[in-house]
Amino acid sequence: MKKITIEGGTPVFGEVHISGAKNSVLPLIAATLLTNGVSLIADSPWLSDVDTMCRVLTHLGAETGFADGELALDTTDLRTVEPPGELVRKMRASFLIMGPLLARTGRARMSLPGGCAIGSRPIDLHLKGFEAMGAQISIEHGFIEARADRLQGARIYLDFPSVGATENIMMAASLADGITLIENAAHEPEIIDLANMLGVMGANIKGAGTNSIRIEGVPTLKPARHSVIPDRIEAGSFLCMAAATGGELILNNVLAEHLQPLLAKLSEMGCAIEVSYDSIHILGPEEITPVDIKTLPYPGFPTDLQAQVMALLTVCKGTATVTETVFENRFMHAEELAKMGADIKIDGSKARINGVSHLEGARVMATDLRAGAAMVIAAQMAQGKTEITGVEHIDRGYENLTEKLRRIGSRIRICEA
Numbered sequence: 001m002k003k004i005t006i007e008g009g010t011p012v013f014g015e016v017h018i019s020g021a022k023n024s025v026l027p028l029i030a031a032t033l034l035t036n037g038v039s040l041i042a043d044s045p046w047l048s049d050v051d052t053m054c055r056v057l058t059h060l061g062a063e064t065g066f067a068d069g070e071l072a073l074d075t076t077d078l079r080t081v082e083p084p085g086e087l088v089r090k091m092r093a094s095f096l097i098m099g100p101l102l103a104r105t106g107r108a109r110m111s112l113p114g115g116c117a118i119g120s121r122p123i124d125l126h127l128k129g130f131e132a133m134g135a136q137i138s139i140e141h142g143f144i145e146a147r148a149d150r151l152q153g154a155r156i157y158l159d160f161p162s163v164g165a166t167e168n169i170m171m172a173a174s175l176a177d178g179i180t181l182i183e184n185a186a187h188e189p190e191i192i193d194l195a196n197m198l199g200v201m202g203a204n205i206k207g208a209g210t211n212s213i214r215i216e217g218v219p220t221l222k223p224a225r226h227s228v229i230p231d232r233i234e235a236g237s238f239l240c241m242a243a244a245t246g247g248e249l250i251l252n253n254v255l256a257e258h259l260q261p262l263l264a265k266l267s268e269m270g271c272a273i274e275v276s277y278d279s280i281h282i283l284g285p286e287e288i289t290p291v292d293i294k295t296l297p298y299p300g301f302p303t304d305l306q307a308q309v310m311a312l313l314t315v316c317k318g319t320a321t322v323t324e325t326v327f328e329n330r331f332m333h334a335e336e337l338a339k340m341g342a343d344i345k346i347d348g349s350k351a352r353i354n355g356v357s358h359l360e361g362a363r364v365m366a367t368d369l370r371a372g373a374a375m376v377i378a379a380q381m382a383q384g385k386t387e388i389t390g391v392e393h394i395d396r397g398y399e400n401l402t403e404k405l406r407r408i409g410s411r412i413r414i415c416e417a
């Protein structure tokens with residue numbers, strides 16, 4: 001087990017190159033199953049989740065490679081439609097192969113993806129879409145199987161604008177017979193990125209990025225080369241670190257329009273922010289003005305930045321509130337922050353944060369990926385030394401984090417726990 005130690009109390013300063021988006025590259029990898037041949041995904045981050053997704057495809061019979069930030073995936077020969085259970089249970093995003101496998105082969109069988117630290121993570125909306133397109137779904141002994149001779153276009157209303165369900169249904173519908181309309185679809189930038197790659201593969205998709213997406217199925221799709229959008233959540237995590245430490249950062253390879261809610265809130269907190277077409281310059285304030293945060297599906301404030309902004313608000317000059325509306329259990333980082341001296345009271349989906357003068361270093365745990373990022377931010381702003389265990393969570397979503405932090409002045413070390 002690895003752990004991170006950070007000697008905190010100093011502002012971060014310098015430049016950070018933002019990597020490709022984890023939550024885009026994972027569905028893009030799944031989408032390559034819709035065709036045979038070699039697809040290339042450029043500007044891809046190398047993360048443990050990307051490795052896991054590539055191992056899922058390799059198990060199915062694909063060949064995968066990674067060099068110089070580019071993934072190569074040859075999905076010509078598939079020998080099975082059943083990925084290994086331990087990988088599916090390890091990473092929920094592996095469920096995104098269900099739609100492509102069903103559309104390409106007429107069958108898919110996999111173990112039910114587990115819930116995780118932040119919630120039960122159901123898949124009912126994914127299944128609602130597949131059944132609407134004519135698939136027969138059976139669930140027994142912890143496995144889910146979907147069969148369909150040929151998927152048929154359908155009109156599908158998502159009760160919640162689920163990112164994964166929108167992606168899975170959009171991929172399946174790309175090869176269906178007829179027109180599919182996804183209503184109340186997710187708007188996230190990662191949906192648009194996936195639609196763009198599917199378009200290069202020959203899919204006929206209109207409306208990605210709005211709440212109605214129209215997909216006209218085509219007989220076959222061809223391999224593609226596509227470049228991943230920058231990771232808005234990694235960028236937001238570094239912006240919160242600059243604000244929390246009163247530091248100054250320039251982020252390169254970032255799309256500011258994907259971060260409007262966070263940039264607005266950081267400005268309200270007192271940060272000075274300048275944006276250009278692919279970079280953001282932030283100067284953290286002397287003191288943090290309290291703000292209220294409410295997470296919502298895009299374009300609202302992203303739930304994946306909730307933990308990071310809570311860490312920042314622990315030292316605000318007054319009282320702030322954070323309301324989590326997307327997941328039912330995404331406040332576990334509050335307990336870890338309290339070990340560092342934060343004053344946070346949780347009442348259902350609302351956290352009330354009474355600002356303290358500073359945080360103190362402590363032994364804390366990363367309970368999930370984004371909570372891990374929050375602990376790194378808290379450790380960097382705290383007086384003294386912090387030890388963070390659960391680093392494997394952080395490795396899932398932050399490429400070369402230690403190196404990037406060292407470059408901006410963090411006194412961070414990785415060692416065996």
Ligand code: EPZ
Nearest residue numbers: 023093121122123124125126160162163164304326327369
């Ligand atoms: C994606 O997860 C992201 N993961 C998550 O990022 C992100 O937090 C989430 O979208 C919301 O933005 C990837 O893209 C790989 P959802 P996903 O389906 O698709 C409910 C990170 O840290 N729901 O939009 O699983 C669900 O319970 C991760 O990078 C149903 O009820 O999220 C949740 O309350 C964490 N039925 C809400 O929708 C369903 O069939 C949002 O889930 C599906 C979802």
